[in-house]
Amino acid sequence: MIADFFLKLSLPEWIVIIVAIVLAGGAFYYYHRTLPPLSSVRKYFLLVLRGILLILIFFLITEPVLKIIERHQEPPLMVVLYDNSASMSIPEKSGRRADSLLYVKNFIQSQKKKLDSLRIEEYAFAVDITPLQTDTLDFSVDGTDISNALSTIIDSLSGENLQQILLVTDGIYNRGSNPLGLLRNFHIPISTVVIGDTALPRDIAIRRVQTNQITYVNKEVPVEVTIWNNGFQGQRSVITIVKDGKEVARKIINLQQSGFEQKISLTLTPREVGDLNYTVLIQPLEDEITKKNNRQAFSVRVLKSKLKILVMSGAPNFDRHFLSFVGKQLNDYDFTFLTEKNRGQYYEANFQSVALDSQDLFIFHGFPTGISDANQVRSLFKQINQRKVPVFWFISQKTAPPALSNYQDQLPFSITSRISPMENQLAVLTQLGRLHPITQIDENETINEQLWKDLPPIEVYPQLKIPEGVQLLLVVPRTTEMPATQDNIIPVAYTYRRNGIKYFVFNGANFGNWHFQLQEDQTRESLFREFLQRTIRWLVNKDDIEQIQIKPTQKIYNVGESVVFTGQVYGNFYQPVYDATVTITLKGDSAYQVSDEMLPLGNGFYRSLFSGLPEGKFQYIIHAERNKQLIGERKGSLTVKPFFLEFQHIPANGELLRKIAYNTGGEFYFPAAFVKSFPSGSFETRTYFLTKEFFLWRFLYWLPLFILLLGTEWFFRKRWGLL
Structure with a gap:
């Protein structure tokens, strides 16, 4: 309904009136005397056409804007939320809880036709919320998030005349936050209908x-x-x-x-x-x-039984002592230390007494040296090559490049000159280091970055050259003026894969200070121990030698729980591939099958989430390609088990529903009392005004009108023989 309207011009009204009179007078003057003379009717006809045309042109020059104010009446809105979770199927003395809920639902729907002045919208909720359809309520969802349901309604209907929310549920929530925590932001009454027995059952x-x-x-x-x-x-x-x-x-x-x-x-x-x-x-x-x-x-x-780790050290220095100190704290690993004394001789034991073929990991700390026995070094590299044993390299001044000259094809680095240190250098995390499982000590990125920040300085060796395909985790910029790119940084810690063997290289010494100088820092006193343990776990994990390092976050999921896949994709040189097309196909025990394309997160990481998987065992195939060239596939399995989250707490939570109603100004009901008092509360129609503006001077239909007026005038002028 139009409540008011007015016209706005760019010039004052009195100027417009004067100009209009002048234009009308001009038209009159133009047709006052004609050759040949015309009758008064014809003369005034042409005069009116010319006057209207001139006045309209001037009218549009004033940029007229027509404003119309419309008045609207919006009926009140009530939203009804029905609990669709599995707890509604719990049997009680009076029948299933679902029967009580359906009784309330059917009553509300029967009243909708009688309440013309009240608009009612119905939704079903459990973990998520959806508009109520004929087959929406199946009471099968394992999980209830009341907070999400209320927040979604408030956010999506904030512009509506929403005057009441009716919550029909047993009050059991096991997903999301406590709904009472949201009520301080609610200004709409929430009435509640408790479904189910509030007493503890057997x-x-x-x-x-x-x-x-x-x-x-x-x-x-x-x-x-x-x-x-x-x-x-x-x-x-x-x-x-x-x-x-x-x-x-x-x-x-x-x-x-x-x-x-x-x-x-x-x-x-x-x-x-x-x-x-x-x-x-x-x-x-x-x-x-x-x-x-x-x-x-x-x-x-x-x-298998405790992993065996052989630590070959080139000298009995402080770092070697620290490795032994930390190794004793890692109870899941069996460390054997051999610290070089003379050529082929060690402080702890004879080299021949160590079973090389049973070792799961080799740690070379400043080894081999210039006095190392060549036959023993050859035996170690033979085991690495034949059994694909992972290697943890600690580079130090004792590391002798000539002793490694015969094994260049098995090394994760190259050193072509004498090793000399750069002292008092600060290592910093790379972008990849923030995400890599070795250096991601804490899942919170801000906390993790703080753990690695301002560590005690170490000495590093700029003579070390890295091969193509390494993953840099820690670096030292060569100068403060130069940006930290791979061309002008000194690598401190990185991973590498070659010929099916995994390597980790730590290019530095005095790392023992990372523990002893941080003992009073409670957040970082265990940093190096955690770092060493994560590195060992990464090295001995044979699974991730594959190029596709994506798998589910766990092997067993509960029904109703989201199945999450995450991980990295690597190229031929084990560099992260950030622009791959990665798809996952899940196949269940029956004909169930679902596929999805993974979402790239950067640095070669990808993620995908599947919700609503039924109970059973699933086989998955992860397919990765780049520019239509296959990178690889990975297969595996996972299990979705029935957990029945909805049956962990059986009694209806009437106290919660009572507090929700009280704190928001709503009413608390049992089903029988609800049907007697519905609808309760005052519902008011909202009046609002809507202003519309029409910029008349922009309308194109003025042009044909001008042509029509001008054409009509000249048509009759010519017909009547005017000069």
Whole structure:
């Protein structure tokens, strides 16, 4: 409805009126006397045409703007949110919770037709929120995020006349934040309808399973299971751990006080190497409300017995002592140290007493030297070449380039001149170093960068040349004036792959200061120990010698949990490929199949996320190509286990819903009371005004009008014989 309108001109109105009168007078003067003379009717007809044309042209010169103010009435809006999570399927004395929710839903929909003045929009929510459709409510989603549902509605309908939100749920949330924390930003009443019994039912649930993520074959592993029960105090039950349908651990327990958690300790002994999947089961008891929370899956990565590491050191200096000091703290590794005394002789033991063929990693610290036994060096490189043993190089002044001259094709560096140090140099992280698992000590990028910042200085060796394909993690700029590019930096730490062998090179000495000078810095006193441990793990990990280093973040996921793939893609020289096209295909036990193209994150890292995978085992194929040239493929598997997050806490959370309603000015209802009082509260129609502007001088239809007026005038002038 148009409430008002007015015309705005660029000139004052009195000027416009005067000019219009003058133009009209000019038209009158022009046709006052004509040759040949015309009748008064014809004369005034032509006069009007000319006057209108002149006045319209001047009118448009004043840039007229027509403003129209419209008045609109917007009816009030109520949004109804229905809980679509799996907890709605919990059976109770009066029936399923879903039955109560559907009763409320059907009642609201029956009232919508009667409430012409109230607009009602309905949504279903669980982990995500969607508009309500005929088949939307299936009560199968394992997870509830009430905060996300409320925030989404507020954000998406902020411009609407939203006057009330009705939340129909059991109040159980297990995803996202506590919705009470959001209420300070809400200015809309939220009424709540509690679905389900708020009293504790008779039930046993496995709440948590904790164990070592990594262990060794034939080594006993502790497993701590946290259970909860209500109504079964003093009764007996049995907890078992199962792998591939076979029982590997069992314990008979007495259930303790109702309503409290209870910790149970079990042990298992893995008999094989690999990523092993286990399931903890607790025996169901009579009258349990549900058995879906009586099981929980977990996985353990099982390695062979302790990894053996041989450390060959060129001299008994401070750094060598520090390596031994840190090695004693790394209990998962069996270190053997040989520190050179004379040619072929060592302080700790004879070289022949060390079983080279059983070593999993070689660490060369300032070795070989100028006095090293050539036959022993040859034996070491033979093992590296034949068994693809990874090597950790610590370059120092003791490292003798002539002793390595016969092994240039097996080295991750080249040194063509005598090694001389640059002292008191500060190492800094590269862009790749911020993301690489070796130097990413903390997942928070800001915290990680602070850990590596301003470390005690070390001495570095600028004579070391790096081959193509290295991944620089730590560097020292040659001069402060020059930017830190690969052409003018000194490499300090980098990784390299060659002929199926992994290398890590640390081009520096006095790294022991990174520990001893930082002992009073609580955030960094363990930096070098963590750095050394991460480097060893990276070196001995045979999986990532492949060019496609993308895999799922874990081997077992729960139903409803997002499956995340992340990692890097490398080229032929093991350089990160940042512009590859990477696709993942997931195939389930049945005909289920889904594909996705991974999102590039920079520096060769890619990421992809899959949501809503059903229970079962999945095979994945990762395909990477660049410019339609195949880089490679990687295959693997993962498992999606039923976890039943919605059944970990059974009682309806009426207290939460009561607080939500109270804090926002809404009402709290049980279903029966709700249908008697709906709709409650005052709903007001909102009046708002909408202003529209029309720039009349910009409209193109004036041109044909001018042509029509001018053409008509001249047509009749010619027809009537005017000069």
